[in-house]
Amino acid sequence: MRRLYIRELTTSSGGNVSLRCGDVILITPSGTDKGEMIADEIGAVTLDGKSLIPGLKLSIETEMHLEVFRNRPDVSGIVHAHPVTASAFTALDAEIDTRLTAETWHVLGVPVRAPYALMGTEELARVVGQAVRKGNVVIMENHGVLTVGDTLFQAFDRMEVLEAAARMTWIAATMGCSRPLSETRIRELEEIYGRRDNKRTPAKY
Template structure:
């Protein structure tokens, strides 16, 4: 995929997130890796559902390479790419149900169905740090190898994966599972999750996706 195609995929991803209630307003930022050292990230103050291809900034560990001023949280993206060389896409947003869970001590269940078992196998919590701060970027870097989903307490969520397609799927799975959990609580419905043994057997032997290695 060339650079223009990659930016267009990022643009489509922003529209997808808005159209599916996975983002709102100017809250959130998205990125995709170009090569070992560079990545495109949404520019500062952009509305994810209405971005033009010029609304993405090319960044490296030295800062802005070309384009508009990047999101103030671009260092957070940079730190994930540094820690996880296999990661090629990062989505940061504040979808309603996932952010609600991030603002509590509730653990997201990952044993409800196939996609949850895989995409939510390792969910990491990050204590509140001011958005865009070096403290937040450092906290994210510290936990980047521990999972592919982060709950930023009193802030929002981050998902990151090997491609934009996989990252979108992880984000959808996260929000869907959180919504299911909360609505079950509201309706006094008990969801029968699978046993730890069954989940382990699925992840190791079902061949649904490659087995991930975690620190």
């Protein structure tokens, strides 16, 4: 979380991160200064939602993280944050164009949109859980974004690349002459590195 805060990918108290360790999920709490968080503030919960550290307040988005893990057993790390540019796209009738560079396409694929639901609710957990079945990046309408990965670092990397892609999309749109990757170039990338419509194809770093 400190890295997210330093990179300006979230606010001091916003966003949350989780890591699956076998049958236990470690998750950051809500309302805590992400720039100063210490290990003793990290929660631990089972997949069915039972807190393993009595007295420690869990994140209000714990159920959302659990639902993602239930729908994506291949995932070990989740990052939910509110990077400014990417979050702006959650309130726009426009998409983040991940085809502008080879890296953004390869790392992100096509972001999936989840319809609006009130934060901290079972409905939000449900719609995000459904969306993440289709990809590794979820745009949460009028809220923020969520990325997943085989590791926590991969989820973080996707978050950082997503914000870069959002900025590039915005800049390219203002200049009015963007040239995204052609279908031929995308096929070339997929032949070498794997198809991006398969959410379980790992990015090769």
